[in-house]
Amino acid sequence: MSKASYNFKDYIRVIPDFPQPGIRFKDITTLLKDGAAYRAVIEEMRAAVEHLKIDVIAGPEARGFVVGAPLALALGVGFAPIRKSGKLPGETITASYDLEYGKDELAMHKDAISPGQRVLIADDLLATGGTIATSMNLIRQLGGEVVGAAFLIELAYLTGREKLDGVEVFSLMTYE
Numbered sequence: 354m355s356k357a358s359y360n361f362k363d364y365i366r367v368i369p370d371f372p373q374p375g376i377r378f379k380d381i382t383t384l385l386k387d388g389a390a391y392r393a394v395i396e397e398m399r400a401a402v403e404h405l406k407i408d409v410i411a412g413p414e415a416r417g418f419v420v421g422a423p424l425a426l427a428l429g430v431g432f433a434p435i436r437k438s439g440k441l442p443g444e445t446i447t448a449s450y451d452l453e454y455g456k457d458e459l460a461m462h463k464d465a466i467s468p469g470q471r472v473l474i475a476d477d478l479l480a481t482g483g484t485i486a487t488s489m490n491l492i493r494q495l496g497g498e499v500v501g502a503a504f505l506i507e508l509a510y511l512t513g514r515e516k517l518d519g520v521e522v523f524s525l526m527t528y529e
């Protein structure tokens with residue numbers, strides 16, 4: 354199928370009341386299992402962020418890895434993992450945050466980003482923006498410049514974009 358003929362939302366499975374009542378969970382596994390569609394979304398993201406001239410991509414565990422790592426390869430840049438606390442083996446900095454469902458803490462290695470590097474944050478989904486705001490906080494603490502944020506999916510009704518003031522935001526699919 355040619356890229357132009359994709360309706361990417363057809364590849365997203367919406368699961369009501371997961372992981373708790375009232376949440377409409379956007380399941381990307383139905384997209385990822387289709388190699389051609391997976392390649393096409395990464396190519397769309399690559400083309401959208403290429404002009405930002407980034408040095409490194411940072412992606413939050415776990416679904417940020419399946420978007421951020423292939424995007425880093427497509428752009429020819431490195432990948433810095435942002436992990437849930439307690440997983441990274443080296444010296445870390447941490448920050449805690451609230452999710453659409455629950456609370457968590459994220460960590461990065463102190464040497465993951467060099468001061469002055471231009472960083473793009475990549476994730477599967479922007480909801481309340483808590484994950485990305487916390488990721489930005491960590492990257493800035495390390496001296497990185499967050500120049501963009503790229504998502505497969507944006508839940509516009511949760512207004513997470515407002516937390517990304519001053520950062521260029523790209524999302525492939527928007528749910529109103």
Ligand SMILES: O=P(O)(O)OC[C@H]1O[C@H](OP(=O)(O)OP(=O)(O)O)[C@H](O)[C@@H]1O
Nearest residue numbers: 414415416452453479480481482483484
């Ligand atoms: O904008 P927010 O309200 O912060 O929500 C979005 C985040 O929530 C999900 O991750 P989750 O923490 O569920 O972890 P997972 O990737 O390990 O499933 C999703 O992958 C985003 O990272």
Ligand SMILES: Nc1ncnc2[nH]cnc12
Nearest residue numbers: 376377378379453478480
């Ligand atoms: N509604 C949702 N679907 C999938 N992942 C999410 N992360 C936060 N909210 C989500």
